[in-house]
Amino acid sequence: MTDLPLTPDDVAEIVAILDGSSYEHLDIRTSRFRLRIARDGTGWTQQWDWSDDDTPVQAETPVAPVAAETGPVIRAPLPGTFYRAPQPGAPPFVEVGDRVEPDTVVAIIETMKLMNPVHAGSSGRITAILADNADMVTRDAVLMRIT
Numbered sequence: 383m384t385d386l387p388l389t390p391d392d393v394a395e396i397v398a399i400l401d402g403s404s405y406e407h408l409d410i411r412t413s414r415f416r417l418r419i420a421r422d423g424t425g426w427t428q429q430w431d432w433s434d435d436d437t438p439v440q441a442e443t444p445v446a447p448v449a450a451e452t453g454p455v456i457r458a459p460l461p462g463t464f465y466r467a468p469q470p471g472a473p474p475f476v477e478v479g480d481r482v483e484p485d486t487v488v489a490i491i492e493t494m495k496l497m498n499p500v501h502a503g504s505s506g507r508i509t510a511i512l513a514d515n516a517d518m519v520t521r522d523a524v525l526m527r528i529t
Contacts, residue, residue, distance in 0.1 A: 388417065393494040397426050419496075428496045430460045430521070454504050456526040458519045462493030466515045474515075476526075480508050488526060491519065504528065 388410075396419065400408060407420040416431040458464065466474040466489055476488045482502035489500040506528035513525045 388494070390494045393417075393419075393428070393496065397496065400426070422499075426496055427498045428460070428493060429498075430493065432521075454506060454528045455524045456488055456500065456502055456528065458491055458513075458521055458523045458525055459500060460491060460493055460498060461519065461521045462491040462498070464513045464515070464517045464519045464525060465490045465492065465497075466511070476508050476511075478508050478511060482506060482508060482528065500525065502528065 396408065400419065400421070405421075407418065410417045410419075414432070418429045420427055420429075466476075468475070468490065475490075476482060476486070482488060483505050484501065484503055486502040487499045488502050488508070490497045491500055492498070508526055509529050510527040511525070512527070513519055513523065519525065
């Protein structure tokens with residue numbers, strides 16, 4: 383039997399079901415992908431892992447991962463739309479020159495109607511922001527550089 387892909391509406395329906403339950407997380411595995419959904423206190427996050435031979439094609443041109451990097455970088459944890467601020471009109475999470483710690487939220491990535499925080503992952507200062515607001519990004523795309 384062939385695995386059916388999940389649409390954004392499918393994921394939204396799963397989240398709606400989970401909202402009405404006491405479950406804290408859900409892990410869906412198929413031969414083509416793995417989707418982990420977890421409650422983080424303020425909402426739901428998701429993490430996708432794709433099989434190497436069946437990576438989905440995005441409709442828009444995504445920001446591609448950068449091959450050889452020097453120094454620490456902040457990478458996209460999953461594919462989706464990159465946002466620098468928590469909502470339209472709000473100030474960005476970080477600017478070039480800002481100091482960050484490993485748990486500092488520097489951006490969000492929207493995937494399948496779920497907002498997923500992007501953490502700095504290490505201490506340092508933001509030296510470059512490489513993705514533009516509302517860009518489609520691939521998993522592991524370099525979003526920011528830190529020193």
